[in-house]
Structure formats: C-alpha cells, structure tokens
Amino acid sequence: MNADVIVVGAGLAGLVATCELTAKGKRVAVVDQESAANLGGQAFWSFGGLFLVDSPQQRRMGVKDSFELAWNDWQGSARFDRLEDEDSWAVRWARAYVEFAAGEKRAWLDRLGVKLLPTVGWAERGDLRADGHGNSVPRFHVTWGTGPGVLRPFVAGVRQAAERGLVTFYHRHRVDELVVSGGAVRGVRGTLLAEDGSPRGVASNRDQVGDFELAAPAVIVTSGGIGGDHDLVRRYWPERMGRAPESMVTGVPAYVDGRMLDISAKAGARLVNRDRMWHYTEGVRNWDPVWPGHGIRILPGPSSMWFDALGRRLPDPCLPGYDTLSTLRHLRGTGHDHSWFVLTQKIIEKEFALSGSEQNPDITSNDRRAFLRERLLGKGAPGPVAAFLRHGADFVVATTLEELVAKMNRLTPEPLLDAGLVRRQIEARDLQLANPYSKDSQVQGIRNARRYLGDRLGRTAAPHRILDPAAGPLIGVMLHVLTRKTLGGIQTDLDSRVLGLDGQPIDGLFAAGEVAGFGGGGVHGYNALEGTFLGGCLFSGRQAGRAAAR
Ligand SMILES: Cc1cc2nc3c(=O)[nH]c(=O)nc-3n(C[C@H](O)[C@H](O)[C@H](O)COP(=O)(O)OP(=O)(O)OC[C@H]3O[C@@H](n4cnc5c(N)ncnc54)[C@H](O)[C@@H]3O)c2cc1C
Incomplete structure (x- = not known):
C-alpha cells in the first residue's frame, strides 16, 4: 500500500479532506494532474465569497437573518423535484449544509484564521417571489485574501503534514482509472505527464511520459467540475435552458475537465443531476488571459440596463444580480449568444466588481487601506475595472447614445441594434426616476437596495437618469455566457461515501467538492444562492476526510 488514503485532486475539497485525515494520523497520497504551482485548484482564483447565515457581520449591517429564512430561500432556489431518486441525498446535504452555514461554519473558519470583510454582499437577489429563488437578505461574505485566504490554512496544514511524512504529493499524475478489486476501490491507475513549468x-x-499505479484502502475523488470543457457543457446542456450557446467564454482553468466523472462511473459510481449547471450571463473576455478563452464574470450592482442582442430590455426577473439561470434561459430564447449592459460612468464606478482573486488585488493582498481607497473613498472605477474599460474587447464608451450604439454595433458581425429602440426604452426608464412610486421594477429594486447600508455605501449608485450627461460618459458592455460550475455529479451519502447504481456505498470510495455536486450529487438543486461552492467544498471535504479516517 502506498498510503492509507489516496486523494485525487488538490483543490480546496481535496486539501480539506487531507487535513482531516492527517489530523487523525493517516498517510495520504495527494494526486493531481497539474504541477505544484497549481496547488489549491480553482479556489485560488476565486473571489472567496462565502455563504453564511445570521453572522455578526450581517447583524452589524442591520441584516436580520435566520436558519428558517435561509432554508426557505434554499428550498425555493433548489426546487428539488427528484426526491425519491437523484435528489434523495442532495436534499439531506442541503439541509445539513444550511445548518452548517448558520452554525459552526463561521467559528470553525475563524479558528483557522479565515477573516471576513465587515460588509456583506447581496448576491442572487432572486426571482421576486417569496417562495422562489434568491437570497432574501445579503449573505455573501468576502474573505480577506479572497480565494487564497480561504485556502491558506488548508495549504499550510497539508504542507506541515508533508513535512511530518504524512502527505506525499504526486503532481503531474493524471488518474485514468480507479482500481476495483472484489467490488471495492483500492487504488488508482493513470498517466505520468511531462513536467511543465507554466505559471499557475x-x-x-498533456505529453505522456509513463504510467503509474498507487494502492490504498480508500480513495477520495475531489477532481472538480466540467466547466473547462465546452463540449461536455454542451453535451449535458439541459433542454429547458434552450439550445447551448455556440460561443462561450471560460470561467475556469483548463484542468477543470470533468474526466473523473466518467472514470468514477466506470468504477460503479452513480452520477446524478448532470443536467444542472451554473453558468453566468455577465462574462467578458479577459484582456489579459491566463487560461484558454479566459472570461471574467462581472458581479453587477442593480442599476445597469440589460438588453438582448437585438436591443430589447430584459424582462423581470432578468435584472443584474437577480436570477442567473432565469436570465440565461431568457437569453437562450433570443437566438443570439450575447447580450448588453448599458450604463453610465457613475454606475461602473460604484457597481462593477469582477470575480476572481487577481481582479481584486486590494482584498487579495489584505490591504485594508487600498480597499477603502479603491472602493469607498476614491474617485473613479477600481483599478481592475478601469483596466477593462481601457483594454477590454467588450467595452465601448461614448458621450451620446447614438454614438454608443454605433460602437456596440461594430462589435458584432452584423449591426443588430437600433439606436431609436434603445433610446425609447432608456427614456421610459429615466422618466420613472422623477416618480417616487416608480412602476419600473428595476428602479424599485435600486431603491430597495439602497435601503441596505452595505449596498448604499459600496454597491449601488445613487439613482440617476442613464441619459444624464453629468453621469456619463455612457458605457456599453457586450456580455457572453461564461462557463463555471457543475451542480450535479457523483451521488454521495452524508459521509461522502460514493453510492453505486444500487444505492449502496461502494467500499473504499468517497467523493467531495464540485465533482460530487458539492455534496450528495447536487446540494444546490437547480439554483445556487452564491458563495455556496467554496463552502460546499469545505463541508463535503471535511465530511469525506473524517469518514475515510474512521
Ligand atoms: C474565478 C472563480 C471565482 C469563484 N468565486 C467563488 C466564490 O466567490 N465563492 C464560491 O463559493 N465559489 C467560487 N468559485 C467556485 C469554487 O472556487 C470552486 O467550485 C471550487 O474551488 C472547486 O473546488 P474543488 O476542490 O471541488 O475542485 P478544483 O478546484 O477544480 O480542483 C480539482 C483538482 O483536481 C485535479 N484533477 C482533475 N481531474 C484529475 C485527474 N483525472 N487526475 C488527477 N487530478 C485531477 C485538477 O487538476 C484540480 O487541481 C469560483 C471559481 C472561479 C474559477
């Protein structure tokens, strides 16, 4: 035997599981197809947003939250409808996860040194129904240090365990097969890939230089989702979301390739909810790409006007930051892959945030002063947003609407936008601003957002007319579908034990993180409340490590 447990995938879920195992004195082989430079996987690139319920940060901002409210929101979002079958474990994971987020999660992270910003973001405001999708209150807690800040204690823990001889890293080892013996998983086989000095x-x-085989009494699969492989995304694209886009940008590194899903299925694992995914509609092409097709997601405040490719304003609840999948479904019905934000300089300065650790250098480097300067006190858009405005292929700026629409039309093979149509809709919206009882749902939403201190201070511009020259210049942003998260995956019980087609645990096989649908094969059901993915890796990785250590 090479170890007590083999962990396939050195992302957040794998590192959390490894820490739990080594805390119990187990010897762990950490196997990853990428180099040591990529330790931590996607979480390194993440914004570090965490879903927490009834936290001190929320209370200080005047937010009243509770387990009951959060569980109601989760169920309204998840809409679990395969309860006897594919959702049978997912729904149990969901309840346990919301209990974790409302309970010990914050204190546990605090003990590990994970610190949170004092403000709480309001992501995924939802579909405007009390029993529907969305966060009733702000719950998106950003970590000081962003994704690397979430990873830090687990990377440190695994490195210390390696120094003690408990962890052996097998980088550039790509697993191609789980070794099954007498119905139990007892190891992994795969390909040794050539060394690669590329930056993270x-x-x-993918040059193959040999084969390898490792043996252990247990294997934990923590290999991430499918977002890096557009063909896989298209293959499992659900009919209810319309036709899959022909063109998408990629929100994850290339190693998020989803191969381990079918490899696990070959060893008997049951894959569920493969039609559930979480892709964003506010993707822009990265002017300074790291991975192929690299796109960045805009985390928008509520004020940008959203138009489809033909210049028609999107209906409720397709408002910025409200309902990701309703918007995606609506846009898939337009016959075009892209859509548009039209906004003002005043809006971009206050409302645009970009997801990703490298797009938030002030928070990533724990620089409190830079944070205040960039986000609250400074004039102009934060540096990374201003850089997109200058260099981004999807951004156009103009002083008049007609000039703006002409520039937007130049970004598509054919001019699809009619300036007159766009102007009529903006003028109608602007007319509603003089009216304190506006009938425009977006204007109502902006006013509601500003009743929350966190939004008023840092995320929602004072309401103004889009065509007010004093708020300009005008900005148009071409938006693409950005692939990101996989909501379904390997079905697991509450101990992260992988279930077979007969519903029974497969001896020796565990799964956690995105490959397991963040727990149970789909803890989110159809929709996510955001900040729930890192948390899902923490929770399911911890369960897997604890169970495999028994
Ligand atoms: C830009 C960005 C921003 C994000 N922001 C947030 C946020 O604010 N909040 C939030 O909750 N979530 C966020 N997420 C999502 C979150 O980061 C991921 O869902 C999570 O980190 C996935 O972790 P994981 O451990 O399951 O998998 P991964 O991080 O994908 O790690 C899997 C590892 O397995 C390895 N692997 C795969 N197949 C094999 C194989 N066959 N053999 C060997 N190794 C293999 C891969 O190389 C990789 O290192 C963000 C993601 C990105 C990319």
Whole structure:
C-alpha cells in the first residue's frame, strides 16, 4: 500500500479532506494532474465569497437573518423535484449544509484564521417571489485574501503534514482509472505527464511520459467540475435552458475537465443531476488571459440596463444580480449568444466588481487601506475595472447614445441594434426616476437596495437618469455566457461515501467538492444562492476526510 488514503485532486475539497485525515494520523497520497504551482485548484482564483447565515457581520449591517429564512430561500432556489431518486441525498446535504452555514461554519473558519470583510454582499437577489429563488437578505461574505485566504490554512496544514511524512504529493499524475478489486476501490491507475513549468492557471502540456499505479484502502475523488470543457457543457446542456450557446467564454482553468466523472462511473459510481449547471450571463473576455478563452464574470450592482442582442430590455426577473439561470434561459430564447449592459460612468464606478482573486488585488493582498481607497473613498472605477474599460474587447464608451450604439454595433458581425429602440426604452426608464412610486421594477429594486447600508455605501449608485450627461460618459458592455460550475455529479451519502447504481456505498470510495455536486450529487438543486461552492467544498471535504479516517 502506498498510503492509507489516496486523494485525487488538490483543490480546496481535496486539501480539506487531507487535513482531516492527517489530523487523525493517516498517510495520504495527494494526486493531481497539474504541477505544484497549481496547488489549491480553482479556489485560488476565486473571489472567496462565502455563504453564511445570521453572522455578526450581517447583524452589524442591520441584516436580520435566520436558519428558517435561509432554508426557505434554499428550498425555493433548489426546487428539488427528484426526491425519491437523484435528489434523495442532495436534499439531506442541503439541509445539513444550511445548518452548517448558520452554525459552526463561521467559528470553525475563524479558528483557522479565515477573516471576513465587515460588509456583506447581496448576491442572487432572486426571482421576486417569496417562495422562489434568491437570497432574501445579503449573505455573501468576502474573505480577506479572497480565494487564497480561504485556502491558506488548508495549504499550510497539508504542507506541515508533508513535512511530518504524512502527505506525499504526486503532481503531474493524471488518474485514468480507479482500481476495483472484489467490488471495492483500492487504488488508482493513470498517466505520468511531462513536467511543465507554466505559471499557475496556464494550460499545461498533456505529453505522456509513463504510467503509474498507487494502492490504498480508500480513495477520495475531489477532481472538480466540467466547466473547462465546452463540449461536455454542451453535451449535458439541459433542454429547458434552450439550445447551448455556440460561443462561450471560460470561467475556469483548463484542468477543470470533468474526466473523473466518467472514470468514477466506470468504477460503479452513480452520477446524478448532470443536467444542472451554473453558468453566468455577465462574462467578458479577459484582456489579459491566463487560461484558454479566459472570461471574467462581472458581479453587477442593480442599476445597469440589460438588453438582448437585438436591443430589447430584459424582462423581470432578468435584472443584474437577480436570477442567473432565469436570465440565461431568457437569453437562450433570443437566438443570439450575447447580450448588453448599458450604463453610465457613475454606475461602473460604484457597481462593477469582477470575480476572481487577481481582479481584486486590494482584498487579495489584505490591504485594508487600498480597499477603502479603491472602493469607498476614491474617485473613479477600481483599478481592475478601469483596466477593462481601457483594454477590454467588450467595452465601448461614448458621450451620446447614438454614438454608443454605433460602437456596440461594430462589435458584432452584423449591426443588430437600433439606436431609436434603445433610446425609447432608456427614456421610459429615466422618466420613472422623477416618480417616487416608480412602476419600473428595476428602479424599485435600486431603491430597495439602497435601503441596505452595505449596498448604499459600496454597491449601488445613487439613482440617476442613464441619459444624464453629468453621469456619463455612457458605457456599453457586450456580455457572453461564461462557463463555471457543475451542480450535479457523483451521488454521495452524508459521509461522502460514493453510492453505486444500487444505492449502496461502494467500499473504499468517497467523493467531495464540485465533482460530487458539492455534496450528495447536487446540494444546490437547480439554483445556487452564491458563495455556496467554496463552502460546499469545505463541508463535503471535511465530511469525506473524517469518514475515510474512521
Ligand atoms: C474565478 C472563480 C471565482 C469563484 N468565486 C467563488 C466564490 O466567490 N465563492 C464560491 O463559493 N465559489 C467560487 N468559485 C467556485 C469554487 O472556487 C470552486 O467550485 C471550487 O474551488 C472547486 O473546488 P474543488 O476542490 O471541488 O475542485 P478544483 O478546484 O477544480 O480542483 C480539482 C483538482 O483536481 C485535479 N484533477 C482533475 N481531474 C484529475 C485527474 N483525472 N487526475 C488527477 N487530478 C485531477 C485538477 O487538476 C484540480 O487541481 C469560483 C471559481 C472561479 C474559477
């Protein structure tokens, strides 16, 4: 035997599981197809947003939250409808996860040294129904240090365990097969890939230089989702979301290739909810890409006007930051892959945030002063947003609407936008601003957002007319579908034990993180409340490590 447990995938879920195992004195082989430079996987690139319920940060901002409210929101979002079958474990994971987020999660992270910003973001405001999708209150807690800040204690823990001889890293080892013996999983087989000195996140070579086999009484699969492989995304694209886009940008590194899903299925694992995914509609092409097709997601405040490719304003609840999948479904019905934000300089300065650790250098480097300067006190858009405005292929700026629409039309093969149509809709919206009882749902939403201190201070511009020259210049942003998260995956019980087609645990096989649908094969059901993915890796990775250590 090479170890007590083999962990396939050195992302957040794998590192958390490894820490739990080594805390119990187990010897762990950590196997990853990428180099040591990529330790931590996607979480390194993440914004570090965490879903927490009834936290001190929320209370200080005047937010009243509770387990009951959060569980109601989760169920309204998840809409679990395969309860006897594919959702049978997912729904149990969901309840346990919301209990974790409302309970010990914050204190546990605090003990590990994970610190949170004092403000709480309001992501995924939802579909405007009390029993529907969305966060009733702000719950998106950003970590000081962003994704690397979430990873830090687990990377440190695994490195210390390696120094003690408990962890052996097998980088550039790509698992191609789980070794099954007498119905139990007892190891992994795969390909040794050539060394690769590329920096973190850059696609590495796939040159094969040998084979390998490792044996252990247990294997934990923590290999991430499918977002890096557009063909796989298209293959499992659900009919209810319309036709899959022909063109998408990629929100994850190339190693998020989804191969381990079918490899696990070959060893008997049951894959569920493969039609559930979480892709964003506010993707822009990265002017300074790291991985192939690299796109960045805009985390928008509520004020940008959203138009489809033909210049028609999107209906409720397709408002910025409200309902990701309703918007995606609506846009898939337009016959075009892209859509548009139209906004003002005043809006971009206050409302645009970009997801990703490298797009938030102030928070990533724990620089409190830079944070205040960039986000609250400073004039102009934060540096990374201003850089997109200057260099981004999807951004156009103009002083008049007609000039703006002409520039937007130049970004598509054919001019699809009619300036007159766009102007009529903006003028109608602007007319509603003089009216304190506006009938425009977006204007109502902006006013509601500003009743929350966190939004008023840092995320929602004072309401103004889009065509007010004093708020300009005008900005148009071409938006693409950005691939990101996989909501379904390997079905697991609450101990992260992988279930077979007969519903029974497969001896020796565990799964956690995105490959397991963040727990149970789909803890989110159809929709996510955001900040729930890192948390899902923490929770399911911890369960897997604890169970495999028994
Ligand atoms: C830009 C960005 C921003 C994000 N922001 C947030 C946020 O704010 N909040 C939030 O909750 N979530 C966020 N996420 C999502 C979150 O980061 C991921 O869902 C999570 O980190 C996935 O972790 P994981 O451990 O399951 O998998 P991964 O991080 O994908 O790690 C899997 C590892 O397995 C390896 N692997 C795969 N197949 C094999 C194989 N066959 N053999 C060997 N190794 C293999 C891969 O190389 C990789 O290192 C963000 C993601 C990105 C990319």
